[in-house]
Amino acid sequence: MLSKVAQFDEMGGFEGSTRPPYEKLAKWLGSVEPEFLASRRAQAEFLFRRIGITFAVYGSQEATERLIPFDILPRIIARAEWAELEKGLIQRVKALNLFLADLYGAGEILKAGVVPSELVYRNPAFRPEMAGRRVPHDIFVHIAGIDIIRTDDDGFFVLEDNARTPSGVSYMLENREVMMRLLPDLFALHRVAPIENYPDQLLATLRSAAPRGAGADPVSVLLTPGQFNSAFYEHSFLADKLGIELVEGRDLFVKDDIVYMRTTEGPRRVDVIYRRIDDDFLDPLAFRPDSALGVAGLMGAYHAGNVTLANAVGTGVADDKAMYTYMPDVIRFYLGEEPLLQNVPTWRCREKDALAYVLDHLGELVVKEVNGSGGYGMLVGPHATRAQIAEFAGKLADNPANFIAQPTLALSTCPVSVASGVAPRHVDLRPFVLYGANGASVVPGGLTRVAMTENSLVVNSSQGGGTKDTWIIDDAPLARA
Amino acid sequence: MLSRTADNLFWLARYMERADFLARILQASRRLATLPRAYGGMETEWESALLSSGAAPAFHAAGLAVDEANVTRFLAFSPDNPSSIRNCIELARANARAVRTALTVEMWEAINGAFLELKAFEQARGRSAEDLTRFLDFVKQVSAAYDGGAHRTMLRNDAYWFSRVGLYIERADNTARLLDVKYHVLLPESEAVGGSLDYFQWTAILRAVSAHTAYHWVYRDSLKPWLVADLLILRPEMPRSLIACYESVVQNLDRLGKSHGKQGPAQRHARAVFGQLEQSTIESVFHNGLHEFIQGFIADNHRLGALVSEQYLF
Numbered sequence A: 001m002l003s004k005v006a007q008f009d010e011m012g013g014f015e016g017s018t019r020p021p022y023e024k025l026a027k028w029l030g031s032v033e034p035e036f037l038a039s040r041r042a043q044a045e046f047l048f049r050r051i052g053i054t055f056a057v058y059g060s061q062e063a064t065e066r067l068i069p070f071d072i073l074p075r076i077i078a079r080a081e082w083a084e085l086e087k088g089l090i091q092r093v094k095a096l097n098l099f100l101a102d103l104y105g106a107g108e109i110l111k112a113g114v115v116p117s118e119l120v121y122r123n124p125a126f127r128p129e130m131a132g133r134r135v136p137h138d139i140f141v142h143i144a145g146i147d148i149i150r151t152d153d154d155g156f157f158v159l160e161d162n163a164r165t166p167s168g169v170s171y172m173l174e175n176r177e178v179m180m181r182l183l184p185d186l187f188a189l190h191r192v193a194p195i196e197n198y199p200d201q202l203l204a205t206l207r208s209a210a211p212r213g214a215g216a217d218p219v220s221v222l223l224t225p226g227q228f229n230s231a232f233y234e235h236s237f238l239a240d241k242l243g244i245e246l247v248e249g250r251d252l253f254v255k256d257d258i259v260y261m262r263t264t265e266g267p268r269r270v271d272v273i274y275r276r277i278d279d280d281f282l283d284p285l286a287f288r289p290d291s292a293l294g295v296a297g298l299m300g301a302y303h304a305g306n307v308t309l310a311n312a313v314g315t316g317v318a319d320d321k322a323m324y325t326y327m328p329d330v331i332r333f334y335l336g337e338e339p340l341l342q343n344v345p346t347w348r349c350r351e352k353d354a355l356a357y358v359l360d361h362l363g364e365l366v367v368k369e370v371n372g373s374g375g376y377g378m379l380v381g382p383h384a385t386r387a388q389i390a391e392f393a394g395k396l397a398d399n400p401a402n403f404i405a406q407p408t409l410a411l412s413t414c415p416v417s418v419a420s421g422v423a424p425r426h427v428d429l430r431p432f433v434l435y436g437a438n439g440a441s442v443v444p445g446g447l448t449r450v451a452m453t454e455n456s457l458v459v460n461s462s463q464g465g466g467t468k469d470t471w472i473i474d475d476a477p478l479a480r481a
Numbered sequence B: 001m002l003s004r005t006a007d008n009l010f011w012l013a014r015y016m017e018r019a020d021f022l023a024r025i026l027q028a029s030r031r032l033a034t035l036p037r038a039y040g041g042m043e044t045e046w047e048s049a050l051l052s053s054g055a056a057p058a059f060h061a062a063g064l065a066v067d068e069a070n071v072t073r074f075l076a077f078s079p080d081n082p083s084s085i086r087n088c089i090e091l092a093r094a095n096a097r098a099v100r101t102a103l104t105v106e107m108w109e110a111i112n113g114a115f116l117e118l119k120a121f122e123q124a125r126g127r128s129a130e131d132l133t134r135f136l137d138f139v140k141q142v143s144a145a146y147d148g149g150a151h152r153t154m155l156r157n158d159a160y161w162f163s164r165v166g167l168y169i170e171r172a173d174n175t176a177r178l179l180d181v182k183y184h185v186l187l188p189e190s191e192a193v194g195g196s197l198d199y200f201q202w203t204a205i206l207r208a209v210s211a212h213t214a215y216h217w218v219y220r221d222s223l224k225p226w227l228v229a230d231l232l233i234l235r236p237e238m239p240r241s242l243i244a245c246y247e248s249v250v251q252n253l254d255r256l257g258k259s260h261g262k263q264g265p266a267q268r269h270a271r272a273v274f275g276q277l278e279q280s281t282i283e284s285v286f287h288n289g290l291h292e293f294i295q296g297f298i299a300d301n302h303r304l305g306a307l308v309s310e311q312y313l314f
Helices: A020-031 A034-051 A079-103 A117-121 A169-182 A184-188 A198-208 A232-242 A298-303 A327-335 A352-360 A386-398 B003-033 B045-053 B056-061 B068-077 B085-098 B105-123 B129-153 B158-186 B189-208 B212-219 B225-234 B242-260 B265-279 B282-288 B290-311
Strands: A070-078 A143-149 A157-162 A220-223 A245-247 A252-255 A258-263 A266-269 A272-275 A308-310 A365-369 A378-380 A403-407 A413-418 A421-430 A432-436 A439-442 A447-450 A466-473
Touching (some): A020 A070, A020 A184, A034 A070, A070 A079, A070 A169, A070 A421, A079 A157, A079 A327, A079 A432, A079 A439, A079 A466, A169 A198, A169 A447, A169 A466, A198 A220, A198 A308, A198 A432, A220 A232, A252 A298, A258 A298, A258 B003, A352 A386, A352 A403, A378 A386, B003 B045, B003 B068, B003 B085, B003 B158, B045 B056, B045 B068, B056 B068, B068 B129, B105 B129, B158 B189, B158 B225, B158 B242, B158 B290, B212 B225, B242 B265, B242 B290, B265 B290, B282 B290
Parallel strands (some): A272 A308
Antiparallel strands (some): A143 A421, A252 A258, A365 A378, A365 A403, A413 A421, A421 A447, A432 A439, A447 A466
């Protein structure tokens, strides 16, 4: 079924003629021996294991620490293509911030009927505790990861917004370091936009977001659930690069609505918390009482305006898959602009006509849970068995509002170095957008995720997906006029 | 710095040092156990190894027979022995992972590399004596690499000082326990009584702390048990002696105190213990009882660990 769809390859286009950004890579690939690539693959694996870049897979006992497969060939995007994408990303995150401030504030977009109220108020990620509250500088989403795909030469689609605690940026940074060590010759052929300033920009963003009452030198910390969390490597990596303390809930305490960390020199006041803990676990007094990860009284300090949480509490209401379908209207509503980045066409199963269509076409569609993430709880129609389709039809009929459906897109492919040689694999892209009181920025590139299994469309690392270094290069002219 | 981080660094250093000590104890014991009885080879050797390492209660609770295979397995590889080499490395890595931001790349790579090697070694079936030798050497190398990495690459701030205090408290404890188990062969009378029968016991003690050559350089004399005791207790130039460990403990605690702007009970206690060692001679130690002296030191050293914890909010 998939084979009927024309397949766009980022190197070969539709016809197999090399696209301009890939010319040097293609030539280089023609000049190296397969053994060379194999030795570099082995070296990459060794480096990643040695540095300890691992992540944990939930529910897999034998391997609590696993490597994310890394592909040694870069994914290349021309500067001009990137410039367009960057504008669209900033526009989108700007709108997300205005949207959240409105949802927890006046609710104008609901009054205007652009977004249905029940989608907000019945959303499990909506935080009533935040209603009527303002956050420092009115910024809710300081760090966003917007998942992007392409299907042809004509630009990009947004697949998903991640406005809670998006991860993956450490892989982006480490991939680059490893690439520069592994393939210096290939590197030297290109002018690749550097990404190593990301930690500095992130720190500047966090500091800019400090409460107005904080002094000239606000103290920031990174709050992690601890070393058993799947992204712990990233947490420690970032804290190290930012030069801020990596704290767990038990390292913090709240007194008189002020947050302190326990240090060898006594309590030290904390102004900004880059938290990598979900809302539910932040404060056992406000949310889950059984959470041992959070800090009792944190929400009190937050409401008192004495600490900034990045991202803010309650951002999940704006990034679920049902809300996603309204994003183009959200952008128009707040910015009065047309969206620069398109959504993937999506059926909202909560709407009767859409549901009927989806049920009739389950075999062709990708159906996702509105609140699902990490590639869990989804149906990929063309790859599903009859039994799986029947099971999903049942789930859909029971609770249609819990699902959206999208066409099975011919996700672009990219050349990947595998044991049998160089072969195309499906990819997506997660650029990281920073949004502070000091403005917005996007680190050039982002994390390219690869479905390492042939024909697979699932790129999530929890499902065996891998990553690639992503190059924004200067010197290649664009193919299209 | 975060109290939890300081705590982790303190224990991380202790685990790495302990792993090193266990490897040395095992090597010394294996050497001694191969001697004929007439040369001092005794069945009690493996019991001593258990006592020196502090693992005797856990070992006996497991109801195992005291022999080379069981003791080696228990001290080196047993997951059930909280301070087996294996568990030391695993705990060190868990601590290291939790405070990775406080470690330099070299230190992390030493520990992480050790952990990966350990996994590989554990998977290898049918270990030979040769494998064990390799493993014990490897553990010593890892400990040296970690220590060297810390010395060469860490910023000289409280992270470093906490880490060093942990290292020297552990090292002092190890030396003291080694002496405690063997004190009876170091008493001056034993030369008259046992004569050279104990010779190989003395060399085993020296080997366990890599001081066999050092002894000859310091004393330019044949082995005398009271000199062995002197070397390991009172000679400041011997890096594992109690006095050398305490000199370093005092130094590092002082730097910590200075950077925090105040001295506390930990600094005062460490200085008192150091002062006592400085004023002692080996004659006065023997006069008051070697066994009692060492017991007293172990208790004092333990108390310092507790004071450091209290003072710095662990």
